Amino acid sequence: MPNTTSNIMVTADDIETMGFKRGxxxxxxxxxxxxxxxxxxxxxxxxxxxxxxxSAVLDLIGVSNDGDVKY
Structure with missing residues (x-):
């Protein structure tokens, strides 16, 4: 499912498309x-x-905007 909100806001559905399970x-x-x-x-x-x-989701999961993993 494509991002249904915008480039700066995400939903649980959008996070699922990143590869996470629903829960x-x-x-x-x-x-x-x-x-x-x-x-x-x-x-x-x-x-x-x-x-x-x-941006807050990416910070929480440890990924930068360009896809690099933060350590």
Whole structure:
């Protein structure tokens, strides 16, 4: 499934297309939402919100924007 949101926001479906299983993708979205709340973005403190910043997802999984693995 192609990215249905945008280049800067992703959903669990988009994360699945990166190669993660459904449960892992949902957990990544939850963790990124918690990180964003901790950074002061209260918008992400919402169970119904299913999109998160792509940059935060890449930081969480340890990959840079160009696909290199971060150590």
């Amino acid at each position: 892992q993708a949902v957990m990544i979205v939850r963790q990124v939402k918690q990180i964003m709340v901790n950074r002061g973005f209260e918008l992400y403190n919402n169970k119904r919100l299913g999109v998160v910043p792509k």
